[in-house]
Amino acid sequence: MNTQTQTDKKGFIPVMLTPFKDNGAIDFDALTSLTEFYLQAGAAGLFANCLSSEMFELTEAERIQIIEHVVKVTNGVVPVVATGTFGGPIGYQAQFVNRVYDCGVQAVIAITGLLAESNDSDAVFNDRVFDLINQTEQVPLGFYECPVPYKRVLSAEQLYQFVATGRVIYHKDTCLDIEQIKAKLKATEGYSFGLYDAYMVHAVESLKVGSAGLSCIQGNYFPELVVWLCDNYNNSSLTAEVNQVQQFFVDNMDVMHDVYPIVAKFYLQKRGLNLSTFTRRAVGNFSAEVKSKVNKLYDDYSNLQLQLSIGSLV
Template sequence: MNTKFVPVMLTPFKVSGEVDYDCLTQLTEYYLKSGAQGLFANCLSSEMYELTEVERLQVVKHVVKVANGSVPVVATGTFEGSINEQAEFIKRMNDVGTQAVIIITGLMATQHEGEDVFNQRVFQLLNLTANIPVGLYECPVPYKRLLSPDQLKLFIDTGRVKYLKDTCLDLSQVKAKIRAGFGHDFGLYDAYMVNAVESLKAGAAGLSCIQGNYFPELISWLCKNYDNDELDTEVDKVMDFFVGNMDIMHNVYPISAKYCLQKQVINISTTVRAPGKTFTSDVKNQIDALYCKGLLLQKDLQLEVWP
């Protein structure tokens, strides 16, 4: 099966806080050179809630231009406002060249509203957006609203839902959701690194995890080799590396990821707009050590190593 690494893209900012489009070009090209077979722009890792409406569209349009048709680009298209307003923004996001526009599940209904309300609003949104391909994202913000396999199947059966970024962390649920998409043009992309290999073996379309913003080459390698019996030892090493360092990679993310990319080939500042993020000397030392471990692992796998 051709499994794909679809990075959840970072948004580079200048020290002044403006979007750094020159760096965004470099970053997009780096993802592609590292083996990405799709790009998820304007997502939580992109600090999408800290971007203006105009910036969201400009960032995605820039990524689409740089990718130049080499891989599909998906991007979030639902934010604040009524269903009608969200439908209009989905149309605008589609117009910049995305292959699918992503719906945030936590914005379709409040935590206190049931599946019936959620389903009604999603179907309403689909009706208002013509034949635009869409995806669903169980984004942790504003809250994580998980889909049941039966509920997901209702949407897949419309032929409109092509993509799910799954964050349920439950392998049995992931497998059931994959089965819900059998026979359809649909792919589940797991965000949870712990279940990565088992999800891929169960038929997940690929991985879309924050670890790809530290070492994209390693995630691409895993997507290619997870079921290669001759590389079982190496696959275990890659999994042990990522799972064993999950806490470090989540700490003050995405600053930590930007700093790690700095140490590779990307001229990216550690500036973020997300509130409450402080890059301390202790975190810096942890990322320095992580980078060295990742570098050794890449050399062990005979991957291209950046200076």
């Protein structure tokens, strides 16, 4: 994956869905197709076993099975990262980090909200991060400011301290604040490290100030559009089109988040992928009104594809 010292080429890292069968079992055939779909779209890497994967609704064994499957299907074409911390004593979390790394991933991602309680100080959190680093040998690590169980956003100074160890190479940022993004990038400048922004409202600006790429749920609708933006965000001959794409993401933010990931699975069905809309996580009612909005999104994107001459993947 891109690092901050390689800012010329930006990358899209999908936060992968987990396809389930209608009976709730993991659908590994659909997971194969979905992985290939991301790769065909031009993804620079894959984030397996994340919140979009319904990771908290998976057993430990299922988490490992999914990660191993994605690594096998990807077959080294792009690197894979995956979550490896799910609460409990740091020693216990470190054991699972090592298990995940043994699956063949490039880096193991730590959930910031599971390394300390919400009322713990930054000092307590920092101590636990360094404890995790010490107990995971030479495993490359990353962070994800996951909103579940609560969102703990790292400061630029904290991120610098961790990256300076040489062990932290990846960060999925959800601070939603371009000024914080700038501060984090400045603090970690020169290190072999990549910050991937999740917030598409300021996607273009984030790429321009040095983010290594984007890692957003919008890639579970039209990954090729996110790749297009990563490729063309700074193309002076496409300024109008880039602005149009940026606005498209802004305008459709709400519909893509409503009863997610059911809506994303339904959208991918419309694109031709053979997967169920079943989710283990309770995310609300997929009502006729929500479905109507997703259908409109599909039509609007189809028109945008034609305007930008982006081919359909399926």
